[in-house]
Amino acid sequence: MIGQTISHYRVLSRLGSGGMGVVYEAEDTRLHRHVALKFLPEELARNPQALERFQREAQAASALNHSNICTVYDIGEQDGRRFIAMELMEGQTLDHRLADKPPSLALVMEWALQIADALDAAHSKGIVHRDIKPSNIFITDRGQAKILDFGLAKVNDGQHGIRVSEDAVPMPTVSTPPEDLTSPGTTLGTVAYMSPEQARGEELDARTDLFSFGAVLYEMTTLQRPFKGKTSAIIFHAILAESPIAPTNLNPELAPKLDEIIRTALEKDRDLRYQSAAEMRAELKRLNRDTTSGKVPISVGQAAIAPKSRKALYGVLAAIVAMAVVVGGYFWSHRPRGFNLQNMKIVQVTNTGNAGAAALSPDRRYIVYVLRDGAQESLWVQQLATGSNVQILAPDQVHFVAVSFTPDGNYVMFVRSDKSTVNFRYLYQMPVLGGPPKQLIRDIDSAPAFSPDGQEFAFVRGVVALPGNQIVIAQADGSGEHLLAERKGFGAGMSTVSWSADGKTLATIIGQIRGDSSQWVLSAISRKTGEVRDLYSFPLPAQAAAWLPDGSGLLVLSADLQSARGQIRFVTYPQGEVSRFTNDLTNYNLCCLEVTRDGDSLVALQNTTLSDVWTAKPDGSDAKQITGGEAVGFGLDWVGSRIVAQNTRGQWFLMNPDGSNRLPLTDDRDPHFQLSACNDGQHVLYTTWRNGIIELWRSQADGSNPIKLPARAILGGALCAPDSKSSLYVADGAVWRVSIEGGTPEKTDLPFSEFGYSPDGTRLFYTSQTLHEGGNVQSKLLVKLASGGSPLYSFGIPYGMQSPRFTPDGKAIAFLLTRNHAANIWEQPLAGGDLVQLTKFPSGEMFAFAWSRDGKQLAFSRGQRSTDVVMMSNFR
Numbered sequence: 001m002i003g004q005t006i007s008h009y010r011v012l013s014r015l016g017s018g019g020m021g022v023v024y025e026a027e028d029t030r031l032h033r034h035v036a037l038k039f040l041p042e043e044l045a046r047n048p049q050a051l052e053r054f055q056r057e058a059q060a061a062s063a064l065n066h067s068n069i070c071t072v073y074d075i076g077e078q079d080g081r082r083f084i085a086m087e088l089m090e091g092q093t094l095d096h097r098l099a100d101k102p103p104s105l106a107l108v109m110e111w112a113l114q115i116a117d118a119l120d121a122a123h124s125k126g127i128v129h130r131d132i133k134p135s136n137i138f139i140t141d142r143g144q145a146k147i148l149d150f151g152l153a154k155v156n157d158g159q160h161g162i163r164v165s166e167d168a169v170p171m172p173t174v175s176t177p178p179e180d181l182t183s184p185g186t187t188l189g190t191v192a193y194m195s196p197e198q199a200r201g202e203e204l205d206a207r208t209d210l211f212s213f214g215a216v217l218y219e220m221t222t223l224q225r226p227f228k229g230k231t232s233a234i235i236f237h238a239i240l241a242e243s244p245i246a247p248t249n250l251n252p253e254l255a256p257k258l259d260e261i262i263r264t265a266l267e268k269d270r271d272l273r274y275q276s277a278a279e280m281r282a283e284l285k286r287l288n289r290d291t292t293s294g295k296v297p298i299s300v301g302q303a304a305i306a307p308k309s310r311k312a313l314y315g316v317l318a319a320i321v322a323m324a325v326v327v328g329g330y331f332w333s334h335r336p337r338g339f340n341l342q343n344m345k346i347v348q349v350t351n352t353g354n355a356g357a358a359a360l361s362p363d364r365r366y367i368v369y370v371l372r373d374g375a376q377e378s379l380w381v382q383q384l385a386t387g388s389n390v391q392i393l394a395p396d397q398v399h400f401v402a403v404s405f406t407p408d409g410n411y412v413m414f415v416r417s418d419k420s421t422v423n424f425r426y427l428y429q430m431p432v433l434g435g436p437p438k439q440l441i442r443d444i445d446s447a448p449a450f451s452p453d454g455q456e457f458a459f460v461r462g463v464v465a466l467p468g469n470q471i472v473i474a475q476a477d478g479s480g481e482h483l484l485a486e487r488k489g490f491g492a493g494m495s496t497v498s499w500s501a502d503g504k505t506l507a508t509i510i511g512q513i514r515g516d517s518s519q520w521v522l523s524a525i526s527r528k529t530g531e532v533r534d535l536y537s538f539p540l541p542a543q544a545a546a547w548l549p550d551g552s553g554l555l556v557l558s559a560d561l562q563s564a565r566g567q568i569r570f571v572t573y574p575q576g577e578v579s580r581f582t583n584d585l586t587n588y589n590l591c592c593l594e595v596t597r598d599g600d601s602l603v604a605l606q607n608t609t610l611s612d613v614w615t616a617k618p619d620g621s622d623a624k625q626i627t628g629g630e631a632v633g634f635g636l637d638w639v640g641s642r643i644v645a646q647n648t649r650g651q652w653f654l655m656n657p658d659g660s661n662r663l664p665l666t667d668d669r670d671p672h673f674q675l676s677a678c679n680d681g682q683h684v685l686y687t688t689w690r691n692g693i694i695e696l697w698r699s700q701a702d703g704s705n706p707i708k709l710p711a712r713a714i715l716g717g718a719l720c721a722p723d724s725k726s727s728l729y730v731a732d733g734a735v736w737r738v739s740i741e742g743g744t745p746e747k748t749d750l751p752f753s754e755f756g757y758s759p760d761g762t763r764l765f766y767t768s769q770t771l772h773e774g775g776n777v778q779s780k781l782l783v784k785l786a787s788g789g790s791p792l793y794s795f796g797i798p799y800g801m802q803s804p805r806f807t808p809d810g811k812a813i814a815f816l817l818t819r820n821h822a823a824n825i826w827e828q829p830l831a832g833g834d835l836v837q838l839t840k841f842p843s844g845e846m847f848a849f850a851w852s853r854d855g856k857q858l859a860f861s862r863g864q865r866s867t868d869v870v871m872m873s874n875f876r
Helices: 047-063 093-099 105-124 206-223 232-241 256-265 277-292
Strands: 009-018 021-028 033-039 072-078 081-087 092-093 137-140 145-146 346-349 356-362 364-373 376-383 387-395 399-405 411-417 424-429 439-443 456-463 468-476 484-490 497-501 506-516 517-526 532-538 542-547 553-559 566-572 579-580 587-596 602-614 632-639 640-645 653-654 670-675 683-690 693-700 707-708 714-720 724-729 736-737 756-759 763-771 778-785 794-795 802-806 812-819 820-831 845-851 858-873
Touching: 009 033, 009 497, 009 506, 009 756, 033 468, 072 640, 092 093, 093 137, 093 206, 093 553, 105 145, 105 206, 105 439, 145 579, 206 256, 206 277, 256 277, 256 602, 277 778, 356 602, 364 387, 364 858, 376 399, 376 411, 411 640, 456 497, 484 506, 484 517, 497 542, 506 542, 506 724, 517 542, 517 553, 517 693, 553 587, 566 587, 602 640, 602 845, 632 653, 632 670, 632 858, 640 670, 640 858, 693 714, 693 724, 756 802, 763 802, 802 845, 812 845, 820 845, 820 858
Parallel strands: 356 399, 542 587, 602 632, 632 845, 670 714
Antiparallel strands: 009 021, 021 033, 033 081, 072 081, 092 137, 137 145, 346 858, 356 364, 364 376, 376 387, 399 411, 411 424, 424 439, 456 468, 468 484, 497 506, 506 517, 517 532, 542 553, 553 566, 566 579, 587 602, 602 858, 632 640, 640 653, 670 683, 683 693, 693 707, 714 724, 724 736, 756 763, 763 778, 778 794, 802 812, 812 820, 845 858
């Protein structure tokens, strides 16, 4: 072939080949320019279908004229051989570029914007690529990204623009490893980058390219594929059923927003994915704008230390809400002594996305973890050497609070409530690989912390009457309980206890109000005397603490002041000096942290939550998603005819019911917790976290004219009273009232529990719990007149009920409930009878819901929550 003239193209050299084409460099003898000639291989030239596909590629690509798409000049035939003349480019394909050296994140953003723009241009012409992958993206010597090989059939647009026929096959022009390719006529596309719907052989639209683009972005930023395996079957399974490791776990310097963009593009449900390339391009442009303006640090290098970021926002308070924002900084001068964090390894142990509490065996052979499936939970053990998993407790409607191992590693210990004892827990012991559980302790709220000799263990017992926590010591078999220390504070039971390796000291954390601010105090307790000494006060929530075996200090999980994510810190002992341990942009669950006996490994949980806002008719029908691309809707309400929704950073946004005209409610950067719109449609109330204090604020409906209201040390959110003249809030074990114009707060006789008013303000619902003999807790949902008196209605609280509120007609109490693996809105009619399911989603989580004041529209948020076990090692 080399040296021959084909039509008016003189062939100069061979460039490469793929499953559907051979490419040569040639000179156009008419225009005297060099081009790339693509020929159909001889073995396929006699195949009518292959010829049809070959011509289809030329026709499709010739319809595109874009600087980031390889240009097609001509199509022809000579001596029965079909060819395409295309733009000849100097450079290398992206897969070779990534193998050469990792690109800077500035380059990643530049290429990503170009690729997104090219996809938008193609999709607007009714063309779907269906084989977006690094080997089909060319990076020129000038640093420009160009997409190769548009060649897929199309049909007229439907709801999402483009539908693709079942027999269309991508035709690579660059050599690709055969294990990455599928055969023509089988499921289409490169296996490792296929969308779930493509892997299932379903009808495709433009969103399949966005999934593949997300997979490419993942590889560009982490140098790893999101879905891997030794065979196509394993990769298919990963694409269809597994969540990839969070990009920020593999590249700690990655901007949280880019991590979010990649995750959204890789949504398995295409309705939760970006709905167009234009939408994804807009998200990338916003991130690029914020980056270049200095708002978000996203520089990438080889070190694991990033510059200190801008002041971020607080996002967790007790049981209010968990939030996450941009990365915090890390200064080498303050790194923990005795750690080698540069060489630390982080491995995701589970990939179900539904992991609960977890613990690592002392010998590092096993991990025990909770697996959540809707309203049910089960207990599993994984052998780390082989990755094999064994279920040791079958799924049941229970809740595991904590898990651990005995010092010899032969038994698993777990703390669990059940359907009838939601707030009353028991400690059980069972063989590590399964067997009958044995109950050791009644009324316990933490995993047991064993003494160094294994003869005793300590645990936390929350006491509502204090309120606060008791630190209790018992023998290894659960007998001989005695009180070591008692600490008053809020959040009874929300803590852990850890025993030092020398046996002399225990450590625990409890939330306390000191002055006017909330603090989470890490305390050291003498095992001999019970004397308590404060080590450090965290301004944000902290819960889990674990001693290092050398006694030099403790690792503590707390919400990060800079990034608002759950992060691990090191507190020296006895000095109480604090420094960072993690800086990887992961949001670690505050519940769980365990260090091995050698102090070189630990396990924790990582959390990721995505959410979008939807609107529907009052009965939940005709539901439509109105937001996308950012996690939003963790709080919801209606302000007049507009929706107000909260994002992960604690900011509230006003928007129209179709998601348009989105504007921030406030112009500050402080996080705002619970918001309540007043019935008059003119005012809103919200709480703000500022300098360790929760403040109460009132503003106009559009956020203007904000006024701080006098309030005591608030522990919860605020509720606008039915008359729109006052605010109700929880503090000091009671409900208080203050005028929205200011004045002196007054204590009310309202029930100290979750409560809410009917739309007309005449009735009040509240919850009540009674502890009966044997530890059974009876929970009731009660309704009475707002003016007082005995309850009018009484109902048992269904297991897992969240966010109760009256329906617009006042005839039922609605709430969120997870059943059959899906969260939906349910109702309990006041007239009695069975629960009524309002929304009918078959899967996913729900976070908040609210009806408009006229009762004609329903807004709710739904999405996905992912939690997995991670193991860190090699940091000593």
